[in-house]
Amino acid sequence: MYSLFAWRYFKAKKSTNAINIISWICIVAMVVGTAALILVLSVFNGFEGLVKSLYASFYTDLKISPESGKTITLSAEQLQQLRKVTGIRSFALVVEEKAILQNGDNQAIVHLKGVDYNYETTTTVNRHIYSGKFGIGTTEKPLLVLGVGIEGTLGIRAGSDVLPLTIYVPRKNNSEELNEMEDISSDTIHTAGSFMIQQDFDNKYAITDLRFLQNAMKLNPNEFSGVEIAVNNPDEADKVGQQLSGIFGKGFKIQNRYQQNQSLYAIMNLERWIFYAVLCIILVVAAFNMVGALTMLVLEKRKDISVLNALGANQNLVLKIFLSEGLLLAAIGGGIGMLIALVVVLLQQQFHLVPLEGGSFLIDYFPVELRFVDFVLVATTVLIVSFLASWIPAVKASRQQFSLRSE
Template identity: 80%
Template sequence: MYSLFAWRYFKAKKSTNAINIISWICIVAIIVGTTALILVLSVFNGFEGLVKSLYASFYPDLKISPSSGKILTISPEQLQQIRGIQGIKNFSLVVEEKAILQNGTNQTIVYLKGVDANYEKTTTVNKHIYSGNFNVGTNNHPLLVMGIGIEGALGIRAGSDVLPLTIYVPRKSNTEELNELENISSDTIHTAGSFMIQQDFDNKYVLTNLQFLKSAMRLDENQFSGVEIAVNNPAEADQIRERLDGIFGSTYKIQNRYQQNQNLYAIMNLERWIFYAVLCIILIVAAFNMVGALTMLVLEKQKDISVLNALGASKNFVLKVFLSEGLLLALIGGGIGMAIALALVILQQQFHLVALEGGSFLINYFPVELRITDFVLVAITVLAVSFLASLVPAIKASRQYFSLRSE
């Protein structure tokens, strides 16, 4: 019943044309606000998915690392227990340490990461090779696979260098005094290739043979920096982590992919909500228009309200009629806005209409991704703002008394 009155009031011709104009301005503002919210959230979804996929190329599903310090000791029995856990696809033993790479007068500090033969089965770094090939060599003939940022800093083309690079690696030491001859290992080494994943990795990491790096650092046979684990089903990662906790205890730190990148995910989520809050201002502007439109409509429908009162309509009935009118404007504007946003997102996914400028990205267009939760969130926001905006004129309409008797 309330919706019927609201619909008739909306489409009925008004005595003052300004009421129609303000009502449509209100609807247009809601359309713009709804479309903008859906589009921005979809772009954030697209970039979030892209970044997560890039980080997933380098970070494993699970990682075991020392709770303090850089080195952990893993016994053969513990490795055997890892192999016995159902759901683990593969795991790789790794060692990480800062090192210096030098090519003539060019030198740079890198994060040197020694990996074993299972590393290609644990991560997908080998699928992001930019030049050369993925080959870390052997203990006696090690090779380097580096990020393209390091390749540029050294002024080389990885995989095609004639002269070897010089590498300096700190050795394990029990003393705080630095002795260059005793505590620094230097060697010459060739490159096999370079990878391009994401700037955080491309400018930082260099991969090499695990046994070579352990020998250079003078680590014992059972000493490593961590164990990187790939699972068959990422949804079961937390369950597998609990089983690993039972094997290693509190002296080890076991993290899933989210925990390894917690700061990144927190920042992305914060940015998402900040933009959402800023764009809600458009809906607040629409709310001001709605207050004006409904207030003028109340004045327009004074006689109608008097007739309803004479027929026994309660104040609550009048209140609900004008609340329904406000929600009707929200439904029309919000529905059209969502339809426009849906069409634009689908067009961007299919035809890449909006390009990314600069040419330094992995993709040359804005990534977008539709999520049903975004539509639900925006719908709730539009209805909530419209309800609050309609409440004031609706209450005023229900509290006023109009008489049909002419003076």
């Protein structure tokens, strides 16, 4: 019944036109605030999905790495057990070390990554080739696949260079003293191509043959920096990780894709909540308008409250009537705002109406993605803010005693 009162009060003409104006201002503010929250969260979802897809091109579903130190030793029996684990699609053995590439007077410090031939089926780096082709060569004739940033630093066009690059790689050294002649290997190497994924990779990594790098570093054939694993179902990566823990035990660290990039995901999540909190200020402003609108409505409906009191209505009923009025304003504004945001996001997905300026990113429009949980979050926020804003005038209305004779 109190909802019916709230609806009639909303539609009815007021003696003071300012009440109608303030009510509609409140609704408009709710529309703007709700739509802004949905749109900003959708943009964050879009960028988050894009960044995760780019990082997924380089980081695998699971990775086995040393718990301490730089290398792990894998026996033939462990590798055989690894091949029999249910859920693993493929895995690649990798060795990583910093190295120096030199082309004449140009030098670049790179994160050199030696991989085996399973690497192409374990990751999707080969789908992001910018120039040349993906090829790691052989142990005797290794090739390099560079990030485009390194390619630019060296001043070359990967895959079409005539003269080889000079590569310097530190060897495994158990002593504290460094002997430049014995502890650093140098060789010449040609490039096969370059990749472009994301600046973190493009400016850092160079990929080559696994055995070549092992020999350059003086590692044993069964020594690796880690094992990168692709699973059949990414949602079951943690379950596969538990099986691997039983095989490898202590001394090995098994990480899923989130754990490999924990700081990145934490920062993205923090930024999302900061923007959400800032945009909630718009809803707080709308709440101030709601306080004013409901306070003036209480003064407008003093005679109605007196009649209700005379008919035996208790304070709780009056409280619910004005709380319902505030929630009604919020529902109208929030509903319209969500509908507008939904239409805008769908249009952006279809027609790319809002461009991404600069021209240096992989896409030229703002990526957006709708998530049901965002609508639930925003709707809950709108209802909580409107409830708190409605509470003060509703309580005042329920506690006031009006006399029909004075009216």
